[in-house]
Structures are given as C-alpha cells and as structure tokens.
Amino acid sequence: MNAREKLVFAAGSLLSKDFRDDVSRPPRGVEEARALARFGALYQYAFDNVPYYRSKYGKAGLSRSFCATPAEVQRVPCLEKTEFGVNLTARSSWGVALESGGTSGPKASTHLGWDYVVKRYGMLLRVLYGLGWEMGRPISALHPVEYGYWNNLPGMIRRGEAVKAVFEFVQQYVIYRGFHNRRNFYYSGDVFENGSGGDALDQALRRKPFLVISRPDVLGYLVKRGLNDPSRREVAKALVVGNLTVLPAMKRVEDHLGCQALNMYASTEAGYMGLSCPRSGEWVHVDAANYWVETDPAQDNEIIVTDLNNYGMPLIRYRTGDVGELSARVCACGRPGPMLRVLGRKGRCLENERGKKVFDADVMSFFEDFPFLWAYQLCVEPGGKVAARVRAGEALGGRAEKALDEFCGKFGFARGRFRCDYSAPLSRSPSGKLQCIVTVSP
Missing domain, CATH: 3.40.50.12780 (ANL, N-terminal domain)
Known part of the structure; x- marks a missing residue:
C-alpha cells in the first residue's frame, strides 16, 4: 500500500x-433472502422517515409491516x-x-x-x-x-x-x-x-x-x-x-x-x-x-x-x-x-410490420459494421415514417442508402418507410447523449 x-x-x-x-x-x-431483508429494512425506514413514501404506500394499501418476498416487492409502487x-x-x-x-x-x-x-x-x-x-x-x-x-x-x-x-x-x-x-x-x-x-x-x-x-x-x-x-x-x-x-x-x-x-x-x-x-x-x-x-x-x-x-x-x-x-x-x-x-430506452424503439420491436442495441450493433457511418440516428416521424439522419460526407456513392437497404432487409421493415436525411442535425438527449432512435414531435 x-x-x-x-x-x-x-x-x-x-x-x-x-x-x-x-x-x-x-x-x-x-443470498436472495439477505437482499430481501435489506429491501424490507429500507422500506420500513422510508415509511417511517419520508412522509411522501408513507402517503404513497398507504394509498396503495400497504402498511409499515412488510414481509419482503419477491411477490410482495412487486406490490410496492x-x-x-x-x-x-x-x-x-x-x-x-x-x-x-x-x-x-x-x-x-x-x-x-x-x-x-x-x-x-x-x-x-x-x-x-x-x-x-x-x-x-x-x-x-x-x-x-x-x-x-x-x-x-x-x-x-x-x-x-x-x-x-x-x-x-x-x-x-x-x-x-x-x-x-x-x-x-x-x-x-x-x-x-x-x-x-x-x-x-x-x-x-x-x-x-x-x-x-x-x-x-x-x-x-x-x-x-x-x-x-x-x-x-x-x-x-x-x-x-x-x-x-x-x-x-x-x-x-x-x-x-x-x-x-x-x-x-x-x-x-x-x-x-x-x-x-x-x-x-x-x-x-x-x-x-x-x-x-x-x-x-x-x-x-x-x-x-x-x-x-x-x-x-x-x-x-x-x-x-x-x-x-x-x-x-x-x-x-x-x-x-x-x-x-x-x-x-x-x-435501449423505454418508448424508443422501431416496430416492424410483424410487430417485432427493434431497440437501440440492435441498431447500434448493425451499423457498427459500416465504418464509414461515424454518427447516425433513426428518427421516427409522425405517421411512422423513419428518417435516417446521416452526415452528407459519410454517404458518398449512395453508401448510406445501401446500408439502409440491408437494415430493412435484416429486421423486416418495408423500405418505403425509411429515407435518408443529410441535413437535419443529430438530436441529443437532455443529458447530451447521442441516441440511435429518437421520436420527432409533430
């Protein structure tokens, strides 16, 4: 030392x-039993010392007495x-x-x-x-x-x-x-x-x-x-x-x-x-x-x-x-x-014509195989259309369009739903993070 x-x-x-x-x-x-015991102790402490929790749990029909089992934990709001x-x-x-x-x-x-x-x-x-x-x-x-x-x-x-x-x-x-x-x-x-x-x-x-x-x-x-x-x-x-x-x-x-x-x-x-x-x-x-x-x-x-x-x-x-x-x-x-x-993030995914959901991790894993795409974003527009935001310098020779063709083929999307957008800026989260899938407000 x-x-x-x-x-x-x-x-x-x-x-x-x-x-x-x-x-x-x-x-x-x-052991699960030990972790559940700690959960129960924290619950009782919050019930006794945080009025907001006591009110919230009371409205849910819960009392200070709490038997911490996996099923009971799921009753806690x-x-x-x-x-x-x-x-x-x-x-x-x-x-x-x-x-x-x-x-x-x-x-x-x-x-x-x-x-x-x-x-x-x-x-x-x-x-x-x-x-x-x-x-x-x-x-x-x-x-x-x-x-x-x-x-x-x-x-x-x-x-x-x-x-x-x-x-x-x-x-x-x-x-x-x-x-x-x-x-x-x-x-x-x-x-x-x-x-x-x-x-x-x-x-x-x-x-x-x-x-x-x-x-x-x-x-x-x-x-x-x-x-x-x-x-x-x-x-x-x-x-x-x-x-x-x-x-x-x-x-x-x-x-x-x-x-x-x-x-x-x-x-x-x-x-x-x-x-x-x-x-x-x-x-x-x-x-x-x-x-x-x-x-x-x-x-x-x-x-x-x-x-x-x-x-x-x-x-x-x-x-x-x-x-x-x-x-x-x-x-x-x-x-x-x-x-x-x-x-990925809740509420941010793509859903193909068969109802299968595609999340950020799926999108990121796919486009990592395209080294010319440095930064990209799939923006879900009102009506379900998707704009793939790509920098113009990364799309020479129709490369971005071809990558999008392969993406739709792999994940079962109708190609007509997707288009490339070479001018819109990349959107960031409130904490400044780049997200693969974003939703565009009307």
Missing part, C-alpha cells in the same frame, strides 16, 4: 467502519423520475445533492447522506481496483465541457450551494486529481457534428494512462472516425459508462487503443450497479449485494432498481427508463448471475 492509499484508507476508515469492506469485498454470492421534484429526503439526513441529466435540459437531484457518500466512494474504489488499477496510476477521463467544475461554480454560488461547491472541489481536485492522479479532458457539445473531441482524446492518451473513462457514444465515435493518434496505444483499460454500448463497439475501441474495454452500468441517482468482465461481452454483473434489480415485462422490460444503501433519499423500485434483459445465467468467467444487458 503506497502513501496515497494509506491516507485515503485512514480517512475512509475514520468516517466509516465499513470502508475497507466496501473497497475489498467482492459483490458476489449474496414504483418510483418515477418525475417524482424527484417532491421531497424524498429522509428526516434528519444531512449530506449533498447530486444532479443528473446535467449537460442540457431538466435536471434531477439525488440526495446522498454523508455516510453514503463515503460508502459510494468505497464502491468506486472497488471497481477501479477490480480493473487492476493501483492508486496513483494515471487515469484520463473525457467529459462534456458543461461538466467542468469552473463552468458550474458561478451557478452554484448564485444558488447558494456552498456545500455542493466545496464537495465537488474536494472530489475533483483533492481526491481524483491529487490522490487518484486523474485528469479530466473536455469536449464541446457539437462533438458528433465536427469531431471536436479528437484533441481531447489525444491529450488524454498523451499521459499514457492506465485507464481511460468515457461515455461509449463519444469514445466509440472518436475512434471509429479515427480522430485519435494511432501511435498512442499505451492504455491498459477503457471503462465506458453513462450510455448504451454493444460488443462490436467495445471491440472497435479495443482495436484502436490496444486495450481492454469494459462496460459499467451506473447512474448519478443509483451509483455503480453493474460491471462487465473480459468474458461477459455486453452483459454486466449486477452488484446484488447493494442493489435489487428487476425488469417490468409490461413496460418493454424496463429496468427497475432499488439502491439498498441510500437511506438519505431512498430510491425504492426506481424506474430507470432503460430497458434490458435480466438473467440468472452463469457468465463464461464462471461467476453466477444476476447479469444485465441494456437494450
């Missing part, structure tokens, strides 16, 4: 007696993101609020008690150590410029968010930069229009980092377009997080950077819910020790998550808006489930 680690572990252990376990204990081998506007914070919980959906559009605020802030940091260290990282080895992270601390500081001051300003400074500049040796490199919001992130990626790679962290849509686009210096291949691992990815895209990152690419399923609201391994492909191993994860077959298998640790602002059966597959399968690495594969 080096000097940096000794300081971090000493401080973490002072703040939480479980800190070392949170860092070192592997998230596996958790789900939490929608629209409900973040009400006060879900437990009484007497003191901590910090983290915002998600932050690059543009509406934001949602998640309250973390200070005890959970320390625990979540321990869980992050467990992820990093699981990748083979050692504290102090260089990490480079790519972020949209809107995430920059100094860009957001004036707004935090105007809103009187002094605690948050101090917290984020300590997180970014003391812990990440000082102890982790992590540097952030920023790209502009038009990265998919003009490749403006190429310089940021080259600067990130110039440090010869052990680990590169990025959203998969951005990193995949930059390497597919060849905007990085191909001679810089000293990266050991690439961790993609914050948006959907598929195996062909991960393989492309590995080929271009000469590294191993891994996928993490995480969110600001819930934390680090799952991580892939070198043999799991698109699937991630769910951290069943800390999360109760379900899917709702009535809503395209929407992923529903309960964070078993957040008592400051309990997230109980939170609808993530993602859709996916949940399986008890045993991974090729030998580790048993649960395992999760994200397919």
Whole structure:
C-alpha cells in the first residue's frame, strides 16, 4: 500500500467502519433472502422517515409491516423520475445533492447522506481496483465541457450551494486529481457534428494512462472516425459508462487503443450497479449485494432498481427508463448471475410490420459494421415514417442508402418507410447523449 492509499484508507476508515469492506469485498454470492431483508429494512425506514413514501404506500394499501418476498416487492409502487421534484429526503439526513441529466435540459437531484457518500466512494474504489488499477496510476477521463467544475461554480454560488461547491472541489481536485492522479479532458457539445473531441482524446492518451473513462457514444465515435493518434496505444483499460454500448463497439475501441474495454452500468441517482468482465461481452454483473434489480415485462422490460444503501433519499423500485434483459445465467468467467444487458430506452424503439420491436442495441450493433457511418440516428416521424439522419460526407456513392437497404432487409421493415436525411442535425438527449432512435414531435 503506497502513501496515497494509506491516507485515503485512514480517512475512509475514520468516517466509516465499513470502508475497507466496501473497497475489498467482492459483490458476489449474496443470498436472495439477505437482499430481501435489506429491501424490507429500507422500506420500513422510508415509511417511517419520508412522509411522501408513507402517503404513497398507504394509498396503495400497504402498511409499515412488510414481509419482503419477491411477490410482495412487486406490490410496492414504483418510483418515477418525475417524482424527484417532491421531497424524498429522509428526516434528519444531512449530506449533498447530486444532479443528473446535467449537460442540457431538466435536471434531477439525488440526495446522498454523508455516510453514503463515503460508502459510494468505497464502491468506486472497488471497481477501479477490480480493473487492476493501483492508486496513483494515471487515469484520463473525457467529459462534456458543461461538466467542468469552473463552468458550474458561478451557478452554484448564485444558488447558494456552498456545500455542493466545496464537495465537488474536494472530489475533483483533492481526491481524483491529487490522490487518484486523474485528469479530466473536455469536449464541446457539437462533438458528433465536427469531431471536436479528437484533441481531447489525444491529450488524454498523451499521459499514457492506465485507464481511460468515457461515455461509449463519444469514445466509440472518436475512434471509429479515427480522430485519435494511432501511435498512442499505451492504455491498459477503457471503462465506458453513462450510455448504451454493444460488443462490436467495445471491440472497435479495443482495436484502436490496444486495450481492454469494459462496460459499467451506473447512474448519478443509483451509483455503480453493474460491471462487465473480459468474458461477459455486453452483459454486466449486477452488484446484488447493494442493489435489487428487476425488469417490468409490461413496460418493454424496463429496468427497475432499488439502491439498498441510500437511506438519505431512498430510491425504492426506481424506474430507470432503460430497458434490458435480466438473467440468472452463469457468465463464461464462471461467476453466477444476476447479469444485465441494456437494450435501449423505454418508448424508443422501431416496430416492424410483424410487430417485432427493434431497440437501440440492435441498431447500434448493425451499423457498427459500416465504418464509414461515424454518427447516425433513426428518427421516427409522425405517421411512422423513419428518417435516417446521416452526415452528407459519410454517404458518398449512395453508401448510406445501401446500408439502409440491408437494415430493412435484416429486421423486416418495408423500405418505403425509411429515407435518408443529410441535413437535419443529430438530436441529443437532455443529458447530451447521442441516441440511435429518437421520436420527432409533430
């Protein structure tokens, strides 16, 4: 253990007696009964300490007495993101609020008690150590410029968010930069229009980092377009997080950077819910020790998550808006489930003439085989027509039309429903992410 680690572990252990376990204990081998008992304890705590939950559960015919079985869990009403506007914070919980959906559009605020802030940091260290990282080895992270601390500081001051300003400074500049040796490199919001992130990626790679962290849509686009210096291949691992990815895209990152690419399923609201391994492909191993994860077959298998640790602002059966597959399968690495594969977003899919639904993951996997298509988007228009937004420079010689012919043939769509649009800008989500399938409002 080096000097940096000794300081971090000493401080973490002072703040939480479980800190070392949170860092070192592997998230596996958790019995369902134990996880259900933790779900029941969180439910009762929320019932006692969050008036909104008590009212909501009472209207659903539930009481404080709760026998946590899989069937009973499904009786608990789900939490929608629209409900973040009400006060879900437990009484007497003191901590910090983290915002998600932050690059543009509406934001949602998640309250973390200070005890959970320390625990979540321990869980992050467990992820990093699981990748083979050692504290102090260089990490480079790519972020949209809107995430920059100094860009957001004036707004935090105007809103009187002094605690948050101090917290984020300590997180970014003391812990990440000082102890982790992590540097952030920023790209502009038009990265998919003009490749403006190429310089940021080259600067990130110039440090010869052990680990590169990025959203998969951005990193995949930059390497597919060849905007990085191909001679810089000293990266050991690439961790993609914050948006959907598929195996062909991960393989492309590995080929271009000469590294191993891994996928993490995480969110600001819930934390680090799952991580892939070198043999799991698109699937991630769910951290069943800390999360109760379900899917709702009535809503395209929407992923529903309960964070078993957040008592400051309990997230109980939170609808993530993602859709996916949940399986008890045993991974090729030998580790048993649960395992999760994200397919896209709820309500955003294409339906062919036979009623079969095609999600973002299907679209992304297909078009990864066309290296000249750097960025693309299928926009469902009123009436069911679909416009394939493609940059004109990527469609020379009718290549985009031919790719669309093959797509319709493979997935059973009538070709007449689809057309190429070479002029419309690519649409981004409220948090700045590029989505393969979007719906155009009338």
